[in-house]
Amino acid sequence: MGPAGPSVPCMRTGKSDISGWLVRPAGGHLWAVLVTVLAASAAHAARTTSDGGMDNAIVVRAARTWLAGGSPYDDPHFLYLPSAVLAAVPEAVLPGAVLRVLVPGAVTVLLALAWACALLLHRVPLGSRLAALGLTGLAMGFAPFGHLVRLGNWTVTAAVALPLALLLASRGRWTGAGVVIGAAVALKPLLAPVVLIFLFAGRWRALAAAVLV
Numbered sequence: 001m002g003p004a005g006p007s008v009p010c011m012r013t014g015k016s017d018i019s020g021w022l023v024r025p026a027g028g029h030l031w032a033v034l035v036t037v038l039a040a041s042a043a044h045a046a047r048t049t050s051d052g053g054m055d056n057a058i059v060v061r062a063a064r065t066w067l068a069g070g071s072p073y074d075d076p077h078f079l080y081l082p083s084a085v086l087a088a089v090p091e092a093v094l095p096g097a098v099l100r101v102l103v104p105g106a107v108t109v110l111l112a113l114a115w116a117c118a119l120l121l122h123r124v125p126l127g128s129r130l131a132a133l134g135l136t137g138l139a140m141g142f143a144p145f146g147h148l149v150r151l152g153n154w155t156v157t158a159a160v161a162l163p164l165a166l167l168l169a170s171r172g173r174w175t176g177a178g179v180v181i182g183a184a185v186a187l188k189p190l191l192a193p194v195v196l197i198f199l200f201a202g203r204w205r206a207l208a209a210a211v212l213v
Contacts, residue, residue, distance in 0.1 A: 023125060026132040034136045038108050041139055045104035045150045050096055052103025053152025059084055060099070063092035083186040084154070103152040110160045111138075111145060117163035121170060157183075158190040165194070169206075174198070178206030182213025 050057065062072035063085050072078050072085050091099060115135045116126055124130055138145045148156050161184035165177040178198055184191050198207035 022130040022133075023128045025125070025127050026129045030129060030132040030136075034132050034139075037136050037139045038112070041146060041149050042104040042108045045152075046101045049104070049150060049152070050100060052091070052099040053107075053150055055154060056091070056099070056103050056152025059088040059154060060091050063088035067092055080154070080188060081186060084188065087187055104149050107149050107152060107156050110156045111148065114156075114160040114163050117160070117167045121163055121167045154188045155190060157187045161191060162194065169197075174201075174203040174206040175209050178203070178209030179213055182210035185210070186213060 045053065052060070058075070058077050059080060062075060062078045062080070065074065066072050066085050067089065072082075091103075094102070112135060115131070115138065119126055119128075119131055119134075147153065148159070161180050165180040165184075168174070168177040168180065181191055181194050181198075185195070195207065195210050198204075198210060
């Protein structure tokens with residue numbers, strides 16, 4: 001057997017180095033930037049909207065109409081389920097000035113919670129650079145993020161419910177996942193097809209929880 005040929009050096013893509021850098025703890029300056037960006041986004045929405053945004057205002061008006069004895073469905077723009085009317089009742093009794101501040105802040109917090117659930121689902125540390133930089137990037141450069149905050153769009157319930165339900169299911173808490181999906185569907189039925197996961201997986205308690213909620 002002849003002598004072995006020259007060894008070929010392994011190609012370094014740098015992927016592992018980048019991944020390792022991203023999962024290291026974020027410094028205080030990154031968190032300061034994130035908080036500033038989120039606060040600025042919510043403050044801008046509070047200054048430029050009324051009743052917490054156009055989408056939220058539709059649901060709030062429907063709740064006020066219902067409280068006054070009318071039908072929410074007299075408004076052709078109201079396409080939510082009746083359960084959404086009940087959920088909006090606490091908002092309906094608040095003054096518009098409070099809603100203008102409260103709703104953008106609440107939507108921002110829920111989007112941050114959705115991001116946290118997605119990170120945990122993929123076992124990424126919540127204190128990592130990816131956690132801080134990723135959410136900062138979403139708030140600054142991902143248009144749907146800004147739209148949800150400015151409109152007070154109730155789609156945010158689906159945005160947080162899906163990763164939360166998947167996180168619970170991945171940890172064996174299927175019934176909890178069913179409750180989360182059921183609650184989200186009751187507010188806005190975007191995640192109704194997700195109920196089929198419980199059916200196909202044979203998770204009957206989770207399916208019952210989703211339907212009964």
